[in-house]
Amino acid sequence: MSRPQRGTLRDVRKGNRSVVLWTLYFAGELSRHDLAQTTGLSAATVSNVIADLIADGIVVETGSVDSDGGRPRIMLKVDPSYGYVVGVGVGETRVRVELYDLAMAERARKEFALDPSHHEPAVVARYILDGLEAVLAEAGATESEVIGMGLGVPGVAEQGADLLIHARAFGWDGVPLGALLREGTSIPVFADNGVKTTGQAELWFGAGQGAQHLVMTFIGTGAGASIINGGVTYRGTASGAGEWGHTKIVLDGRPCRCGSRGCLEAYVGAEAILAGAGRELGGDDEESVFAALLADPLARPALEEAVRCLGAGLADLINLFNPERVILGGWAGSLLGREFLPEIRAAAGRYALPLPFSQASIELGRLGAEAVALGAATLVVEDFLLRSHAVRPAGREPAGTTATGATPAAIGAAAALTSAPAGRR
DSSP, X not given: OOOOOOOOHHHHHHHHHHHHHHHHHHHSOEEHHHHHHHHOOOHHHHHHHHHHHHHTTSEEEEEEEOOSSSOOEEEEEEOGGGOEEEEEEEOSSEEEEEXXXXXXXXXXXXXXXXXXXXXXXXXHHHHHHHHHHHHHHHHTOOGGGEEEEEEEESSEEEOSSSOEEEEGGGTEEEEOHHHHHHTTOOSOEEEEEHHHHHHHHHHHHSTTTTOSEEEEEEESSSEEEEEEETTEEEOOTTSOTTOGGGSBSSTTOXXXXXXXXXXXXXXXXXXXXXXXXXXXXXXXXXXHHHHHHHTOGGGHHHHHHHHHHHHHHHHHHHHHHOOXXXXXXXXXHHHHHHHHHHHHHHHHHHHSOHHHHHTOEEEEOSSGGGHHHXXXXXXXXXXXXXXXXXXXXXXXXXXXXXXXXXXXXXXXHHHHHOOSOGGGO
């Protein structure tokens, strides 16, 4: 175990700025007095931090309110017009690009259809860049006003000198998506697995609000999960944590598209459920085909088997992580949950240990198709809130590919004090 290092005065100032900015952002509006009480920082420290944030154009004064027996208190908020953020959801059948202001109010969106059997990196990159151009034009904005662009992608987003994507479902092994995007834009790019961005979106704005320990599951063509511990997404050594769909449910069972056998995904993914019922997607809209399957009495045995397997998979997550909340999401997960949520809960209860199961609720996600892109945009906002200096949209001091500033513990502590940004309420 390495010895803890004593922080410098500059480190302390960075942490103070991050905590104040994070708290104010999620609270919507607070006075300096409120910030001192909420964060536990001294009034002098809060005043100094706020003075810097106002000077940087990040925070604005919004008016005054009466106080108990003293001078009126000046209210503060993070200026939504300080800059834009872009969120991109890359799925198996579509690329979705959305533009938000800093309060996470949507300003524009553009969507492109993908052939499920063709995911050439150059095509995906071109759709992202075309979508970026389209949403900026619709909002009357320019790239110089964008703080950053977040991507929710399939597979593992390997951060480092470049952004490399490993997505077996796409046939991608170390695709340099960051380099491909730099050919068309200088906007800083952030990325994570789409299930993790969905989990963060639900944590900030949806069914996960107020929870500190939760698991977001995502079932579409395949299956995955995002584990959130202490309000912070657990990513593992190389952002590969959460491959729940490739945990084994049957030894040497059905073949999975990952190349192994017996994976949970081979029993609860939409393609697997359809195959079990003697159906296939073909060239039809996947959600329509799956919705029709749910309404077909002849498909009941295949659906009941999928519910049992899903319950067992959720029980594994409950036993492993003892979450307070499990969220069922993804287009197929949402459809399955709307039809069979009581049965899914009952199946999980049969396989989970009694105590952790009694402490966990199993709920449907609330955000739907927008969650991947919305959560991807929060990667940019999270970095912005935690950085120790102003991030100017005009391109000075560009953000990197990972968040810096306050520690994960500080993020979780601040998150516990706050809820969704005011712009999303």
